Amino acid sequence: MTTTKAAQPGITVKVQAADFDVAQLQKSLLSGSAGEGAITTFTGYVRRDNENRQVDVLELEHYPGMTERSITEIVTQATARWPVLAASVVHRVGKLAPGDQIVWVGVASSHREAAFSACEFIMDYLKTRAPFWKKEQGDKGESWVSARQSDNKRAARWQEEGAE
């Protein structure tokens, strides 16, 4: 399944089961942001070990519709906050194996500071606001991954900084 949502020019959000090609994604981002001076990207991979459990399979469930909508909103917030010309998010769902790519965020801007900050902001908010849920299967059986307080703290940091 592939879902694409273009909220405004320069924003691309995809939720898909298929793997993605990082080089191709960066190329697309560059072509959508001609003349920009910086692209920052983040690629997340499935961990081999999580909290002392060996992970064999990671299954990602999501809320179709709300997922795309909430990621688009997060990216739109980032573009309102920093001078971003183009931004893309790809997030995979379904069954993944350790080492598999799970998420990609790319941000193009005139300057590195905005590109770094917007990319980090999108990841921090994505982890705490987009409706995805991870379930691990491994050496200690099957279990839903718990939300981390550290992720909430990282996301809350942006509200403090934004309030200044």
Add this chain to the structure above:
Amino acid sequence: MLTVLFFARVREELGCASLELAWPEAGLDLDRLQEQLCCEHGDGWRDVLTQDNMVRAINQVVVTGNSALRDGDEIAFFPPVTGG
């Protein structure tokens, strides 16, 4: 008609992914909908739906506290998110 969706651990614990309810003439809010589900399905559902960290969304937007509902709304119950 109301559509109610359950995701992840909540879906598994209830053994239910979605259900539809007729819209009551008298109207409904989120807390009363939750109470109605608990009454209809028993204490097992009450234990799950009243968990401290339960997230509730109306029409794909997370809400905090109670909120009025309208005919045609899509309501969702789910645990804290863990993507990325």
